[in-house]
Amino acid sequence: MKASLASSLGLACFLTTATVVFAADPGAEDPNNWPQYNRTANAWRYSPLDQINKDNVSKLSVAWIAHGGNITMGIQQTPIVIDGVIYSITSGNRVAALDGKTGQQIWVYEPRLDPLTKKVLFAPYSRGVAVGHGMVFIGTVDGRGIALDQKTGKEKWQVQLTDFANCHGCNFTSPPVVAGDILTFGSTAGELATQGKIYGVEAATGNKAWEFNTIKEDPKSWPGESGKHGGGGAWMPGNYDAKTDTVFYGTGNPGKDFDASDRKGDNLYTDSVVALEAKTGKLKWHRQEIPHDVWDFDSPYEVLQFTKDGKDLIVHMNKSGYVFVLDKNNGNIDNIWPISDLKNFVKNIDPKTGELIGRVELTMNKETLICPSTFGARSWNAGAYNPKTGLWYNNVLDFCAYLKPVAQKVDPKEYGTGNTGSNDFGRMVMAPDGRKPGQLSANDPFTGKQKWSYAMDVPGFSCVLTTAGGLVFNGDPMGKLQAFDAETGKVLWSFNTGSGMRGGIVTYAVDGEQYILVPSGWGSYAALLLPALFPQLENVPAASMLIAFKISK
Amino acid sequence: MRFPVVWAGVVLVSGLVVAKLHAEEIPDLKDPKVITAGHELYLEKQCAHCHGEDGRGGVNLAQRTLDAKGVFTSIADGRERNGIRMPEWRGVLSDKQIWEATAYVLSISQASNKAAN
Numbered sequence: 001m002k003a004s005l006a007s008s009l010g011l012a013c014f015l016t017t018a019t020v021v022f023a024a025d026p027g028a029e030d031p032n033n034w035p036q037y038n039r040t041a042n043a044w045r046y047s048p049l050d051q052i053n054k055d056n057v058s059k060l061s062v063a064w065i066a067h068g069g070n071i072t073m074g075i076q077q078t079p080i081v082i083d084g085v086i087y088s089i090t091s092g093n094r095v096a097a098l099d100g101k102t103g104q105q106i107w108v109y110e111p112r113l114d115p116l117t118k119k120v121l122f123a124p125y126s127r128g129v130a131v132g133h134g135m136v137f138i139g140t141v142d143g144r145g146i147a148l149d150q151k152t153g154k155e156k157w158q159v160q161l162t163d164f165a166n167c168h169g170c171n172f173t174s175p176p177v178v179a180g181d182i183l184t185f186g187s188t189a190g191e192l193a194t195q196g197k198i199y200g201v202e203a204a205t206g207n208k209a210w211e212f213n214t215i216k217e218d219p220k221s222w223p224g225e226s227g228k229h230g231g232g233g234a235w236m237p238g239n240y241d242a243k244t245d246t247v248f249y250g251t252g253n254p255g256k257d258f259d260a261s262d263r264k265g266d267n268l269y270t271d272s273v274v275a276l277e278a279k280t281g282k283l284k285w286h287r288q289e290i291p292h293d294v295w296d297f298d299s300p301y302e303v304l305q306f307t308k309d310g311k312d313l314i315v316h317m318n319k320s321g322y323v324f325v326l327d328k329n330n331g332n333i334d335n336i337w338p339i340s341d342l343k344n345f346v347k348n349i350d351p352k353t354g355e356l357i358g359r360v361e362l363t364m365n366k367e368t369l370i371c372p373s374t375f376g377a378r379s380w381n382a383g384a385y386n387p388k389t390g391l392w393y394n395n396v397l398d399f400c401a402y403l404k405p406v407a408q409k410v411d412p413k414e415y416g417t418g419n420t421g422s423n424d425f426g427r428m429v430m431a432p433d434g435r436k437p438g439q440l441s442a443n444d445p446f447t448g449k450q451k452w453s454y455a456m457d458v459p460g461f462s463c464v465l466t467t468a469g470g471l472v473f474n475g476d477p478m479g480k481l482q483a484f485d486a487e488t489g490k491v492l493w494s495f496n497t498g499s500g501m502r503g504g505i506v507t508y509a510v511d512g513e514q515y516i517l518v519p520s521g522w523g524s525y526a527a528l529l530l531p532a533l534f535p536q537l538e539n540v541p542a543a544s545m546l547i548a549f550k551i552s553k
Numbered sequence: 554m555r556f557p558v559v560w561a562g563v564v565l566v567s568g569l570v571v572a573k574l575h576a577e578e579i580p581d582l583k584d585p586k587v588i589t590a591g592h593e594l595y596l597e598k599q600c601a602h603c604h605g606e607d608g609r610g611g612v613n614l615a616q617r618t619l620d621a622k623g624v625f626t627s628i629a630d631g632r633e634r635n636g637i638r639m640p641e642w643r644g645v646l647s648d649k650q651i652w653e654a655t656a657y658v659l660s661i662s663q664a665s666n667k668a669a670n
Contacts, residue, residue: 071636118631118641408597416640417599424601424610523636528603529611538613542636 032509034081034517037128037175037237038382039506042305045384046466047507051514052551053469057483057493061552063515064103068544069094073125074523075544078382078463078504080131086508086517087150089126089175090544093140097153100510103548107153114142119415120169122188125524127380127503128237132178133203139172139185145201157206162187167194169415170233176201179240179247179278182209189214189233190252190270190298191418193410196233198249198274200281210281214251216268226263229410229419231255232270236300236380240278241328247278248303250316257296258362258405259421266291271299273316273324273331287331289318289354294362295345295403296374296425302382304392308446315385315392315445321377322349325446337448339378339441342398342431344371362405367427373401374426379461379526382504385445386466389486392445393472395460396453399437399533401426428533437533440464440474442489452489458534461526463504465516475501477522477530477537499543502526516549580649582621582656591657594650603639608661612637619662624655 029035031048038045052060068075068090080087085106086098092113097106117123123141130137135156136148143162148155162170170192176183182200189196200210214232215222222230231254238249251274254260254267269283271290276283290297299318305328306313312328321343325335336351347358362368375397383394405421418425430437438459442451462475471492472484477500483493500522507516521543531538580587595601601610608614628651631641642651 072633072638074636119645120640123640124638406596411645413645415645416642417597418602420599423596423599423606427606521636527611528637531613532605532609532611 033083034079034506034508036080036130036178037078037504038239038302041240041242043239043302043382044304044387045382045464045504046386048468049507049509049514050468051509052467052471052507052516054471054485054492056551057469057471059551060483060493060495060516060549063548063550065548066098066103066105066546068096068521068546071521071523071542071544074500074502074527074542075519075521076125076502076524077128077519079506079517079519079546080129081506081508081517082131084510086546087129087131087136088546089129089138092124093126093138095129095136095138095148095153098546100508100515103546109148109153109155111140111146113140114164116165116169116415117141120171121191121416121418122169122171122173126173126175128175130175130178130183135203137176137178137183137203139174139176141171141173143171143187145176145183145185145199145206147206159201159206159208161185161199161201161208162197168192168419170194170196173235174237177238177240177247178203180242180245182278184238184247184276184278186234186236186238186249186300188235188252190231190235190255190296191257191420192231193229193255193414193419195227195230196252198234198276198281200278212274212276212281212283214269214274218265218268221265221268223264224262229255230263230267230270231419234300236302239303239305241305245278246275246284248314249274249276250299250301250303250318252300253293253296253298255419256408256421257418258294258403259364259408260292260294263292267293271297271318273299273303273314273326275331285331287324287326287333289322289324290320291356295320295370297345297376301378301380304385304445306445313446317378317394319372319376319378320345321372321396323445323448324354335446339394339443339448340372340396340398342371342400342435343377344369362403364405364407367402367404369400369429370403370426371400371431372397373399373428374403375526381461381502382463384464384466384472386472386486388468388470389442390444391442391451391486393440393442393464393466393474395462395464395474396439396441397437397459398431398435398439399428400431401428425529428529430533440472440484440489454484454489454491458536461524462501465505465507467507473505473516475505475518475520477501477526478540479520481518497545497547498541499545500527500537500540513550518547518549520545520547580652580656582652582659584656587653587656588660591653591655594646594654595657598642598646600654608658614658615661615663617662619659621655621659624658625651628654
């Protein structure tokens, strides 16, 4: 079976559209596995498995269900699968290893968390674990890095990285990146009165090797004391390029989010892509996508890597919905395009220079309608790129928000209030032109040309999966899991998982059988905020499940 | 032998807590000044983030039937229900401030609306 799957991978490469090839060499990895957050270093979320395909997807049925424990803030992870074992993390940083064929628990580990986590803004959820060097690595919601033995779940080391009690609860809500012998951890910070950092740690020992401050020490960029509470951070996992020993991260927004009166510079390195040397943390280059952000348009999303027509490229979207196509070696702009035409915060971003043309600034104590909303034109849930179709699939959010900046003092004992310069994160409203609020959109990643879209009454918030079987899998907040024809967008299969989906759908194979693995359990800030706009979400049951599907015999 | 000692301690501490609660001066939750102070806190601490400026946000307070003790406890100790979580505010806000916030929340809840009718 492995040989046949490997052949499929070869065919997939051969059929790749135009001259786009696997830049980060995912073919070197076992096609049966989902070994890292975005499956491969190129962040495509593409699996070469094709046993489940357009012809038989209608026969998918449940193989097993595993419960993840505490349901608080739902299940937001992308599970890791290696050699038939699933590595899972759920609320409260509970880590478990499960048998991929049965869902049975092999081991479980639950850290004792700092009680302060009950007060902080970003807890108790996590988006995943990282596996390497015979260990399972997590970043905790109280700011620690912890390593577990991959076979037993026993703790090998732990290290406190953030100054948790004194940084308004800055912590880790995403997994670290295994970057050779170094692990990199990106902290939360955008809404916290602190300076967000990326930490390099020796994988073998847990010793801290370096830290990179996402707030640049530069009075032009951060006048006066404004950088002291500048936010930024890197709250989603980065991507590692082994060939150049570079870890790429997207960074968070500057603070205060909506009141920029004391930070009149460009506020580097917020809302940027940063390329760091993994061994040292040295900055190789940066590209700021949203200078002097006042709309909460972070840039922490996945950094896709390609080689196209002989050029090494990065494709990267930020919350504004503008997609930056960059030279991977220096960050120079190749193209910029918007994922949706529902945007008014600028007239446009110059596709050659990156200049924000016709910015809409906010007025203190007055509401301004901004599109897209503070959820962005897409939330943090990653898209997926299929080399066989040449299309990039994303859950596009087509709604807006009224933003109102207000004066706000920093309170040193504050943990639950965001350093946002506002009373809320925007009053969300539907698009003024009455369009549906969401779509699954299939676009060329370099030009933005849309091939197809699937309109949704409640927009999607799960990470998308695409496979060599010609399929795209997507889940919605109501619990509807769907499989689409990757070429046409036709719905081929649908299943009600019983709760909404916010995590990453993955696929793997064990003993010759392919599985689709779906985290189902509505949660996150979307669950708190969206019912105001989508009342049907108020009654979605909470859960924390992993549901595995396979073709019924 | 150890357990009775522990239980005795728990009973003693519980008794002290109850006595302290009774001894506290709970403000008049219908006093407009207390409600106004609570509204200011509600905005300042970004309760509006989840509950909306008018209480009709994602976690809608205006359509709920609420009681003073329950609201106070939820603000002080946090709340986890149906997968969503509210952080705890004890130690960040004083008891007096939590009562003020409670007064505002009650003023926009169903219980208050019914009483007004």
